[in-house]
Amino acid sequence: MSPQVVLGVGGGIAAYKACELLRLLTESGHRVRVVPTAAALRFVGAPTWAALSGQPVADEVWDGVHEVPHVRIGKSADLVVVAPATADLLARAAHGLADDLLTNTLLTARCPVIFAPAMHTEMWEHPATVANVALLRSRGNLVIEPASGRLTGADTGKGRLPDPAAIFAFARRVLARGVPTNDLDGRHVVVTAGGTREPLDPVRFLGNRSSGKQGYAFATAAAARGARVTLVSANVALPDPAGADVIRVGTTEELRKAVVDAADGADVVVMAAAPADFRPAAVADQKIKKSDDGAAPVIELRTNPDIAAELGARKRPGQVLVAFAAETHDAIENARGKLVRKRADLIVVNEVGVDKVFGADSNAATVLAADGTTTEFGERPKEDLADAVLDLVLRQLSSTTA
Numbered sequence: 001m002s003p004q005v006v007l008g009v010g011g012g013i014a015a016y017k018a019c020e021l022l023r024l025l026t027e028s029g030h031r032v033r034v035v036p037t038a039a040a041l042r043f044v045g046a047p048t049w050a051a052l053s054g055q056p057v058a059d060e061v062w063d064g065v066h067e068v069p070h071v072r073i074g075k076s077a078d079l080v081v082v083a084p085a086t087a088d089l090l091a092r093a094a095h096g097l098a099d100d101l102l103t104n105t106l107l108t109a110r111c112p113v114i115f116a117p118a119m120h121t122e123m124w125e126h127p128a129t130v131a132n133v134a135l136l137r138s139r140g141n142l143v144i145e146p147a148s149g150r151l152t153g154a155d156t157g158k159g160r161l162p163d164p165a166a167i168f169a170f171a172r173r174v175l176a177r178g179v180p181t182n183d184l185d186g187r188h189v190v191v192t193a194g195g196t197r198e199p200l201d202p203v204r205f206l207g208n209r210s211s212g213k214q215g216y217a218f219a220t221a222a223a224a225r226g227a228r229v230t231l232v233s234a235n236v237a238l239p240d241p242a243g244a245d246v247i248r249v250g251t252t253e254e255l256r257k258a259v260v261d262a263a264d265g266a267d268v269v270v271m272a273a274a275p276a277d278f279r280p281a282a283v284a285d286q287k288i289k290k291s292d293d294g295a296a297p298v299i300e301l302r303t304n305p306d307i308a309a310e311l312g313a314r315k316r317p318g319q320v321l322v323a324f325a326a327e328t329h330d331a332i333e334n335a336r337g338k339l340v341r342k343r344a345d346l347i348v349v350n351e352v353g354v355d356k357v358f359g360a361d362s363n364a365a366t367v368l369a370a371d372g373t374t375t376e377f378g379e380r381p382k383e384d385l386a387d388a389v390l391d392l393v394l395r396q397l398s399s400t401t402a
Contacts, residue, residue: 002029003175006073006109008082008102009049010089011039013152014118014161018083019044021164022052025171031055033073035102037089058101073101074108081171082106084118084161087129090143094132112174112181115143116167116242121157140182142226144170144243166220166242173224173383182226183394189222190266191215191244192259192273194234196252200299201284208274212236214363214382215272219244221386222268230262234273252276252304263311263319268393270322271308272348279304312343320396322389323347335368345370345396348389367392 005025009018015036025032034049034057046057074080082089082102089102093115098104106113115136123129124146133143144167147160161167174181193215197205216238219231223243231244234255240246247262249255252275263269281300288297308323315321323344325335328351335349349366364379367389377388 002031003078004076005030005032005171005175006077006080006105007032007034007053008080008085008089008105009034009036009040009044010082010084010086010118011037011042012084012086012118012161013043014084015040015043017161017164019048019052021081021083021167022049024164024168026053028168028172033077035073035105037100037102039086071104071108074105075110077105077109077111079111079171079175080106080109080113081116081167082114083116083164083167085115085143086117087119087123087126087132090115090117090129090132090136093141094135113141114167114171114174115141116161117143117146117159118161119146119159120151120155121159124159137182137185137226142174142182142224144223145228145245147240147242162242163239166239169220169383170224170242173221173387176384177224177387181224184222184390185226187227187267187397188230188265189219189227189268189270190230190232190259190262191219191222191270192232192234192255193219194236195274196234196255196276197250198252198276198279198304199283200280201286201288203287206276206278206280207235208276210234210274212238212273213361214386215270216241217382217386218270218272218390221383221390222270225390227268230266232258232262232273234275252279252307256305256307256310259307260310260314263314266319267397268320268322269311270389270393271311272322272324274324274326275304275307277304278302306342308338308342308344315343318397320345320393322393325349327351332366332368335366339368339370346389346392365389369396 032053033055034053049057147162148158149160194212195208195210197207199205219229219241223229229244232247234249247258278301281302321344323342325338327334331349331351339347347368363382363385365377367375
């Protein structure tokens, strides 16, 4: 039977975005029961929720009393997602209030619960909200960090509801994992993704085929397991993963600076990006033109810094470094050398090429560990591979704190 999801909707202007989240959930085969607050129904009416979900919609415990909805809905759920979660709703949930159907459902649910907050920056940063979020997380709930961007009116800042597609990806990861889902709670995970670009002139660059999908899968998987995630993204055309703080970079040097700064206090660093190994020695200030005789220009290259090796040299006790080796030949042999040179704890080995790994939704990999163990992962969705590698990371973290 398909999973039963409860979609709780708080009374914020972002309630309209929950319609898209509902569509994504239902079209992927999930059975969804929408439980809005009374305030949410002032933004989106009950007929809309009922039509999109195919199930009845109510906000009061007095509706359908003979079915005991305030107990039955929560107990039968495989997952509860609250989007948007307003400051008021977070406060009521944190303190166990049960004054409507949604808060009753939250008290009776014994499945994973995800809150996707949406509010003004000042409300998100208020000490009361900070304390309520910490309390909810301490009880095993997953509270997604809100996105930054345009808020209600002309305001911008942190507090925007993450993209519905990103919340859906987050929820799907939680469902795939089951319970417990927050085994990285309290950990800071830094992930790099995408491919760097080294400019030749104002219109051209040296780059590679990396799409960033594997790195984004790591960011989503880590956030869905309760981690605080910093994602350093190099030239990626994907929606921001829910719950990740995204830093955008272009060149290898920009990537190096961002990762070194972010890794300083991190528990885990996953180097899934594909930094360019070389850069032009000089960048032309005008577009390089063809010569009259058709001769190609000679471009002198310089070697870029090895970011993973720098992180390995700086690694503090207890920190776990995951390197990557994208190889076209002699993959395992080359990766073993990189594992040692970079002083990594784990290295994920891929055989790559045209139409192989780059841009695909699935991946196969071999993971080599510094202790000499080897783990093979057959072809699987990149999200599943990310979770499997994070299981290995968790063992490394456990061994260093034992």
